[in-house]
Amino acid sequence: MKVHPNAAAPALELPMPAISCRGGVGGRQEVAVLTVWRKSLLFNCSGFTVFDANGSLVFRVDNYGSDSKGEVVLMDAAGKPLLTIRRKKLSLGDHWLIHNGEEAVNPRFSVKKHVNLFNSKALAHVAPCSGGGGVDYEVEGSYSQRCCAVYDEQRRPVVKVHRKEPTASGVAFGTDVFRLVVQAELDTSLAMAIVIVLDQMF
Template identity: 55%
Template sequence: MTKVHPNGVARATEQPRLAVASASEQHRHNPEVLTVWRKSLLFNCNGFTVFDATGNLVFRVDNYASEYRGEIVLMDSSGNSVLTIRRKKLSLSDQWLIYNGDACTKPLFSIKKHLAIRPTKTLIYMTPANSGANGSMYRIDGSYHHRNCAMYNQQGQVVAEILKKESKTGVSLGNDVFRLVVQSELDKCLAMAVVIVLDQIFGPGPSLLRNWSF
């Protein structure tokens, strides 16, 4: 049986990246490679399980489509809340707010679906939730369906990527197991929050959170 954690995944040959993603090879050193499994470790729950390069549990998301709470909580390996994701109230487009821990006030970031009349490779934007903040704005391009996305900072540098994952024998592990490559300048929990929102917008099947607003 193929292992999900990274011990069975990192081949030099991989799905072709976006043409502009070649910037990820420039001025970057020792990115952190996480393995994302689109499955909760809890029985009968939806969610995500995230491992580091040695197979240790890093993050978990359990029952993220909970009808009772109507929110997505990113937890560390011990079950402590790291970030909470809620859909913005009365938003005309797909928009989510990212909160520190399990806080309900003062969101850190806002993530919006990119709306365009003409086809575009841009999927979403992540910006500081406080309009007066000096934080960075990020753009995510590519295809989440094909697990081929790149996250760019304001300077156009790749700070994170979502990529297909293969076993040692070169067999694709499908869309439910993929790699999240995070550069040191970006907090890996924010990169995982982006994955969760992408899955809410572009993932298979209906999202219960689309019926909720805060």
């Protein structure tokens, strides 16, 4: 379930282009370093709160109770739905679909949990759904340890997830606060959607 706060509350309005099956980002030319907090800002909700390098709210996920079991909505800072992640029904294995906005048809990307026992590093496979070509991605590493990466077809890491460094006083954040580093080739909303799927899977 999504929550739409008063639009006047967040002062920041970031351009969030629709994700492209080519992995484009609508003109972003630099690496995005995001801080992901595995917690909703709303009381009695689970979810995610994501900040940019300046500490401004970029993404949010707010789930009530068991509503996140089959559907999760990624929103921008103002509560506008960017992507909806849904578990694919009647499918073998753990399989999720990523839709633009709140659409229920024509998914843009498919994420399947990896089941090959001979490659213990592989977590999931991400593929475009449109049938018009596009980029496939492989996720490897350990999400539970917040140490994993998303690789493109040329084996270039386009997304990295790693733990946030301890504070100057030595306070560690654990696994609920971590870094999400996204290369310019990939849309940040898609990168965060992949993180959400990994959280559901693992």
